[in-house]
Amino acid sequence: MFEEAESDPTLTAAEADRHEARLRTALLKAQYARLQDPKRSLLIVAAGIDGAGKGATINLLNEWMDPRHIRTLAFGLPTVTEAARPDLWRYWNALPANGRTGIVFGSWYMPLVMEGAQKHPNAEKMAELAEEVLRFEATLAANGVQILKLWFHLSKDAQHQRVDRLLKDPDTAWQVTTQDRKVRKHYDQIRAAGMDIINQTHTRHAPWVIIPSADERMRTVRTGEAVLSAISRASAPRVDRPLRIVSRRAKPSDRLAGLDYAAHIEKDEYDTELRQWQARLARAVRHKRFKDLSLVLAFEGQDAAGKGGAIRRVTHALDARRYVITPVSAPTAEELSYPYLWRFWRKVPALGDIAIFDRSWYGRVLAERVEGYAAPADWKRAYDEINDFERQLTDQGVVLLKFWLAVTKDEQLRRFRDREQSPFKQFKITPDDWRNRRKWNAYADAANEMFARTDTPNAPWHVLSANDKRHARVSVLAQTVLALEAALKKKKD
Secondary structure: OOHHHHHHOOOOOHHHHHHHHHHHHHHHHHHHHHOOOOOOEEEEEEEOOOOOHHHHHHHHHHOOHHHHHEEEOOOOOOOOOHHOOOOOOHHOOOOOOOOOOOEEEEOOHHHHHHHHHHOOOOOOHHHHHHHHHHHHHHHHHHHEEEEEEEEEEEHHHHHHHHHHEEEOOOOHHHHHOOHHHHHOOOHHHHHHHHHHHHHOOOOOOOEEEEEOOOOHHHHHHHHHHHHHHOOOOOOOOOOOOOOOOOOOOOOOOOOOOOOOOOOOOHHHHHHHHHHHOOOOOOOOOOOOOHHHHHHHHEEEEOOOOOHHHHHHHOOOOOOOOEEEEEEEOOOHHHOOOOOOOHHHHHHOOOOEEEEEEEHHHHHHHHHHHOOOOOOOHHHHHHHHHHHHHHHHHOOOOOEEEEEEOOOHHHHHHHHHHHHHOOOHHHHHOOHHHHHOOHHHHHHHHHHHHHHHHHHOOOOEEEEEOOHHHOOOHHHHHHHHHHHHHHHHHHHOO
């Protein structure tokens, strides 16, 4: 695959000038056309042999296009803030909005490149890292992010000559990095790693394009042509390999119908239980080992099921400086210009912190499914995307609990009428609540399928009877405390 690039092809100055005149005009037109109809973003990954001129080429590309609509991002080793969250958190946060372009140096390929460059790379670890990359890129591509990956390459002789030439001149010697010297010494090893990486991660929806880089003019023109081809594409490429994280169940069980809605706690018992569980929660989140964990609580359920009340009983035991409550409603115009998981990735807590979601990322397979806001292909695919998102959280040390607070249809009606009659609760009832109630069965079907497809060992669903609010509140606290105490014990072990 590197044959052409290692032949070190060149362009004359006259040829390059002709290409540049054409490319500059075409790139600007294509860029403005995409801004006028922002259905997708473009994410360009710059990678390849060190010393091949990636930075200089991307700088020139910014000159040819309108840099106001391009975001160039350089990632090195994770900062303290980044290291306290899942590995992909920083890349999710840096995604360009629809219509815009992002250029990434030091991308999610860094762990794969670093392992491949070892003297004896671990093939099993390489395969695991490649699979992580493929899952990430499949999720992005399926949700409106167009990915173009550029691998800048040149022959061993050309790389050696470039380093020698720069080192001879005191004014340019500073440009030779430690990594450039490493490539000069271990070119064959790094070349083999690059070939392996490209073979494992080249897909139709996230293709690699190899850029011959020995000649500056050739390198610039080829880069411009690759970007023009991508940005001019009228439709998104089909995702080659969608995620497959969980097995399909032909007929989900009816977990909502199987609940004991008569479950009840008397007032005196409730007061005692509430104080005990809140005290245990307060001790758990203040434990010295909690700094190596974080807590995420996601609340779903029928309207008027008592999510807000349950959340308040949890936060009563917490330091307000260490938690954030995110009420989730319909996405804003800004949020709609990114993949749907973007707004939730932004709220992932650092180690030692707590995030509470009043409704969550499950809106894609609940309200968006039932109300028709998401196409069937999108919400059906979302189960696997959500499972992968949650796996990344729990792998990082997040204790993730998902609660569904369930009430019967009669109990919901009673609460709706109570809200309408109370001056302190009228704000809680909206026309949407009544409209959703008319689709009770559709929402129940969606919820039961959601449980079947996303109830995983690392992120189980706790489906709780909430006809009695006291019972639901104590159950939420108890499940949270038990999960957190188990995680703290595991950290010790």
